[in-house]
Amino acid sequence: MGRRLLLVALALSAALCAGQDADEDIPEGASTLAFVFDVTGSMYDDLVQVIEGASKILETSLSRPKRPLYNFALVPFHDPEIGPVTITTDPKKFQYELRELYVQGGGDCPEMSIGAIKIALEISLPGSFIYVFTDARSKDFKLTHEVLQLIQQKQSQVVFVLTGDCDDRTHIGYKVYEEIASTSSGQVFHLDKKQVNEVLKWVEEAVQSSKVHLLSTDHFSQVSNTWQLPFDPSLKEVTVALSGPAPDIEIKNPQGKVVGPKDGLTELLHIPNSAKVVNIKEPQPGMWSVKTSSEGRHSVRISGLSTIDFRAGFSRKPTLDFKMTSSRPVQGEVIKTLPIRYYPERLPYNLWNITEFIPPNQAFFLRVTGYDRNGFLFQRVSSVSFSSIVPNAPRVLMPATTLGYYLQRGSVVCHVESLIPFTLRFSRDGRRLGEDQLFSESDSASWEIDQVTLKDEDYYECIAISTAGTGRARTFLDVSEPPPAITVGG
Template structure:
């Protein structure tokens, strides 16, 4: 790649970057970490080199004047094509300045350069957890070294960040995609910018990655206490990773949760990739206004915003890019963690554990927790770089302070990140992501673990110390989990601690052996955890003793005694130990005959029986008949008081049980035995009376005919009429020469000749026969009515002297009329006789 002449100078860029880096929180190590520049020295990078040389003096002054210096050394690794190095590693300011000044750009005829070899050399000489920045404008020619570089990153946990001003024309070529793989594995980023944008990117890194210990108590607005208790006192506020996502291609928008805890004093969201698009939503779900954050970088392939003193709660992000892209959320906080791995859940030292899980076998994940008192780490997740869940498990405390463990889980066979979640001291959820991605490691001695006894009786342990720089050479062996199992590790048998008397149970406890352990239970009458058992004073705790208020409790060692109260006796039950005596059933009471004995717990009482009143010693009869509210007798009955009770009897003329009484209808049975045949029987409540029929007089039990003619009660014509008395009535006729019934009119010559008139005159013998027939008919009709009433077959009102056939006629009664009426009466008599005979038969009165 030929030299490129540029006149733009950025003398303070590298100096600013050093100022940023010296304040980063790093792994607690007395040796510190390395600050590394891996620099492309081909001709096209001349301007970048001049910037580094011009700013070196200010960078060193800032780094060396920092009272909390964490940098152990400075490293500069140049690379070209085909040469790499030599690396300059120094803690001396003058030496480093001279090394920077002596670099010359040259060569580079073809585009790919030896960048991966430069990174490899830097990782080999740098301290763990170092910060490595790669400056180049070309793809890597030696990309086949990528796997070795990733292995070194796994060992050192260093972070590699690329600042790219070119790509040799293809971002899909392996010489460029290897940068993505290295950034993913180290939780780094790839910044692809124009050459004129390098200063902006470096300013951005300085702005976003310098952790600021909050001047107030977190983001609550309250002053921080002077002596805050910290779980790991040597760890201060620093940069923490909250979210890390890396996608190998562009795509549609992704929505992702963002937990902001109260200890996060600021946070930065960085989205790198072509045409980045990012929206942020606060804890209420509302789109965050631009006034709430600062835009640190807004380039065609980089978009970075920063929030200061954010409100805690569950936020969210939506983002997208048209190419390979990385979304990274970092911030300043005291809450963070380190991870280690082991094949057993029992450890003695966190430092002895593996920095990576062992491939092929379930591993336990241990985390070292940093944060203030009250912070709780609760869960671990294994995630792919693009955030897909691989496995999830809860965390449990170990015997070591600030160390928790989860698992065991078989580690993934791919690159993964660890996300730890929990709650801060104010109850807000937090998330932290491991400082770099992880691969499981293959070891030559791990097959020994496959021989360990199954069922958790044996564990696989490391022989000697773990060689962190050569994990694959680690040796393992099996050992039984003592003191619960014994054997050679390949075969383990349960130890019965109870029979071997190796348990620590109290003398007043019972030891129970279990597979791989035992447990102690205090004996009845004692309380404790089985190791310590104290006598229970059952008498002080009613739920523990069987007296339960039925006797006097006396405590004894491991038990108690119960002396029954009066009214109680020993029972055959475990609780209560004393049973109530039923004095009433046993005849032990002193109640009188008028009392009822009622048993009570421990005694009895005497209660007056129903119908008596008094107290527990004397009862006297209640006269319920004196007070209608005390008896239920009917209004038509008589109340009769008895000793302790009463009875009811219906009054004469009523029938029933006394509580319910109904009227007796005397007329319905045999009215003729009660009343005259010429009278009607009238029923009344509780009695009856007889009324003579119309045309008769008497007291009802006997009745005689009224002679209307003699008593002048007739309605005949007073001048020309003739009154003839009948049984129950009377008959009116006119004297000779007059016609009519109640009003008589003279029959004159003008009405016709005498012969014609005479044939209409009434024959008195025929007339008397007619009235005799009518009297017989009425008598039969009354007889039939009485029969029907007596049989209760019908209720018909009597005629009371009505002339059903002949009375009431206002026409002249002549011979023809008399004959017709007489014939009608005879027909009626025959019918009535038949009805009377039929009624007697139907009623059984023949």
């Protein structure tokens, strides 16, 4: 399989939103706050707390000098329905629709949650905050692949606030929640019904602009880990979030001292059996140590507020146009550390290319490490994990009928769509016509006939063969007299 080129865009002075056509009315970096809410009868206590918490979230967000939220989405769901969906720029209407939700029914535990998340992603702006409130696993988990693709396209975060799981965390209907959270750098919080408001207090702080990611990791058993992370001067605050049983977080400054409340450490959330989130503002530049531990399956997310961030796009050939890149690479086999090529004279100045590499088969994060203008080390991780596109067999397109005119030049045209190299062949009655042609990507080809006669009238087949499979199509060459030529005398 051919190599693939990864294009990395990195902005050192401001967070970059390259590759998106910003609407003039939508501020750069604006996001959507989306609540995906289970409206079955057992969610009444959750709803009461969410209504109260939403009011505080909006009040805090709207009071900030730089408002991160442009609009608000509400996607209620239960089995078998999703909706009605609300998307509005008016925070009062959002709160009104939230208060108007009516919880009812129940009995069948799995719910249509994944379809509701899919709708929330579709209607939200890129880089949005999506919170899912439910006490049931998903019933429509077959939609997960589509949701993961949307997350990679939109670069949005999905956080689950679960007050139940149908008592089976081994079921695929629950495991897809973990997969969605992992891909989006979100988390899964397990709470009692009375603890929802505690998470919403943390959401008040989490919904901010200029949010960057420093570390995202998931663990499937009890373990203690220590990470060394560079905090550069642009980081105005850093948040460490751990979701899992018996969570514990210890942070040491560059001098090796454990930081506590007296040193500016704030505890945003602490639920002993489920989660812990701490925050430190204006951290001293240098190498910090973060130690986390949990007594079971858990996830760790470390984020910050900074003007330094990056976005990545994948291209099968070199390009300086971010819009020509894809949010997902074509599947490969290996991954490695790659140097960035810097061209001082290049415009746009904040666009770099890295050398070719073959993407891995499993999901992966990208990490960018470098130095700022003052020599401080910085590190950023992509906001979502990337999964490779598994190439399909070539898609071959031909018209059902191709017109050929007697004794005139004729052409049988074939178009092939393929992510990987393929061999193209024309045939008639099972006999190969001419030589096989090799193409590196999607392209068109034609079989030319110098002078069309009635003997040429027949079915023609176009066959494209790649390592992913074979695609074919056929057309009927319909030979007729040429249309009359009309000449107007002078």
